[in-house]
Amino acid sequence: MKIGIIGAGIAGLAAAYDLSTKGHKVTVYEAAPFIGGQASTIPVGGAPLERGYHHLFTNDKAILDLMDDLGIGEAMKWYPSRVGTYTSGKVYKTTTALDLLRFGAIPFLDRIKLGLFALKVGRIKDWRCLEDETADYWLRERLGGKAYEKVWAPLLKGKFGRYFDQIGMPWFWSKIQTRFASRQGIRGREMLGYPDGSFDTILDKLEADIRSRDGKIHISTPVEKVEVVDGVAKALIAKSPDGEVIREEVDTILSTVPSFSFPDLVELPDDYKKRLTDVHYLAAVVVVLELDQPLTSFYWMNIADPDVPFLGLIEHTNMLPKEWYGGRNLLYLTNYLDRNDDVYKMSEAELLDLYLPHLTKFNPKFDRSWIKKVHYNALSAAQPIIGTNYSKAIPDHRTPVKKLYLANTTQIYPEDRGTNYSIRMGRELAQMIISDEQQSWSNWK
Ligand SMILES: Cc1cc2nc3c(=O)[nH]c(=O)nc-3n(C[C@H](O)[C@H](O)[C@H](O)COP(=O)(O)OP(=O)(O)OC[C@H]3O[C@@H](n4cnc5c(N)ncnc54)[C@H](O)[C@@H]3O)c2cc1C
Incomplete structure (x- = not known):
């Protein structure tokens, strides 16, 4: 198959890597003058550094597996982190459970409640039972007191602004799960992962492997349209760095662009478009x-x-x-x-x-x-911003246009977005595309 991929973020590159290792011919189009999307780097003090701070948790299995597949597993290193919390005009150390007991910003009983609450949420196995409530409601009603007022309410408001009371409880649940997993190390202190040489180590190896199998990656080449004939995606229309229009016919297309810009590329039915624009x-x-x-x-x-x-x-x-x-x-x-x-x-x-x-x-x-x-x-x-009961509102990866797929961070759930989950999604999409082709695209009636 000839596959066009829109976006050279970590999801697009992971999909392109798997598809090219299975013998398919991939072309990746990237609007920015660099690969890596949100996980990309800039040179700082002579070394690459992520545009936005990046680290990994010990349960980020998909990225560790990919690094092993790429033969760079040993580049992942684990470091103890030190966490502080600024509240009531003071910095408190909040690295370990013991620090939580000494967290003088709230009364002792509220500290105990805060710790027990996290344990309780950590023990919940099935996030589905949390879907119809917001994180704010849970924290306010089931934790409450100074722990809510002084810690969680300002953190939720800081992170999500005016949407703070709309975030579904699975978001909080997934945060607690990753934090607990990463804390099983030395005396409950959090261990975080960072690849030697930055996230570029993964991005560069993906790029090299894709190119070595005759895959193409075009940077500074935004896709402007997906050409559709009789309801089937047929070609990509992109603009080259010198302004030339490029048209490439392909067998299938995977887009990794954000939901708000996907409708600019292709005509979509209203109900699918609504799912995109609702997030x-x-x-x-x-x-x-x-x-x-x-x-x-x-x-x-x-x-x-x-x-x-x-x-x-x-x-x-x-x-x-x-x-x-x-x-x-x-x-x-x-x-x-x-x-x-x-x-x-x-x-x-x-x-x-x-x-x-x-x-x-x-x-x-x-x-x-x-x-x-x-x-x-x-x-x-x-x-x-992922609200309540989102499992019923996620846009399908198989879009209403036959042979056109979408994989972006709004389709990661119940976990919060992250490089690990974009890699998992990119690889799942590669598998989905291959099996859909084997079944003669019968998933689209
Ligand atoms: C500040 C910040 C901190 C973060 N910290 C962490 C962290 O500590 N750990 C972690 O795991 N994750 C972290 N993340 C999240 C992580 O970086 C992202 O979830 C992940 O990189 C998303 O990858 P993606 O490929 O799904 O999407 P993106 O990286 O958004 O990739 C989409 C790509 O599509 C391209 N594109 C868009 N439109 C077009 C078009 N028309 N034509 C061609 N290309 C197009 C974009 O330029 C982009 O490169 C952080 C994110 C941010 C912003």
Whole structure:
């Protein structure tokens, strides 16, 4: 088969890899001037670093399996993480269960309740029984007290903004499952994975393997239309970097573009289109600061304070060696925002003016002179908002157009989006395409 893939994110590349290893001829079209999508990197201090902070959990099996298949399994390394939580004007260490008992921001009984609540959710095996309630409702009604008020409510509001009370409970359940799995290590301390050489190690090997089997990957080549004849996808129309229109006839097409841009590529029936447009996405705005000294001693800082204008502070070099980055301390300041939010529209300088005065809350000695370089990244389709009873509303991978498939982060469920799940989905789609062809596409009547 000749297969056209739209998007060279990790899902598109994983699908292209499997299809090419099975002897199919793939062409991947990527709009951006680089591969990797949300997991792509930029050079920082002489080494590649993800545009948005990235790490893995110990139960991220699909990505570990793929790395083994690629022969790069040994590149995955595990590091103990240090987690802090900023609330009530203070940073608290919240790395282990013991830290939770000492978490002075809330009364002792609420700390016990907070820990027991997480254990209770962690023991739930079937997420389906949680589907018709929101995470906010569960946390407010079944946890409540200061643990809800001081910890979970501000975290939910920080992460999901005005959608905070619409997120389905399976999202919270899946977060607890991954956190628990990663905590089974040394004395309950979380172990996080990061590949030697960054996520580029995986992306570059995927690219090399696809190309070695005569697969093509065209960057800076956005697909503008999917040509459909008698209800069947026939060709891709893309624009080359020098503005030329490219038309490629293919046997089948896999699109990995976000749901909000898929209807621009192809005419779709209203009910399927509604499933796509019913899911909102938050964008991410991520600032990376190269500092000449560390801001804190934590890798991951939860910010449970609505007065701080960013959601998280991730100090990459408190988990990975700063020597990899020319001795620089790397700090991400991150926010998830509506694409029409004023902060999303701010320039880098405006964002710094908004953010930097707050850094003294985490280290009173912080001074702007510590900043040696700033990198700014905006990612438009960063976080889908997944509400209640979503299993009944997920758009099918097999779209209403025969031989046209869709695989994007809104179709990952009940887990939250992540590289592991995009890889799992990409590989499942490769398998689906192959078996649909073997059954003469009878899945489309
Ligand atoms: C700030 C941030 C932090 C994250 N942290 C983690 C983490 O710690 N661990 C983790 O596992 N995951 C993390 N993720 C999530 C993870 O990066 C994504 O879930 C995953 O990379 C999504 O891969 P994808 O291939 O499904 O989608 P994408 O990466 O979005 O790929 C889609 C691709 O399609 C391309 N495209 C769009 N339109 C067109 C078109 N018309 N023609 C051609 N190409 C097109 C896009 O340019 C893009 O490359 C994070 C994400 C963000 C934003």
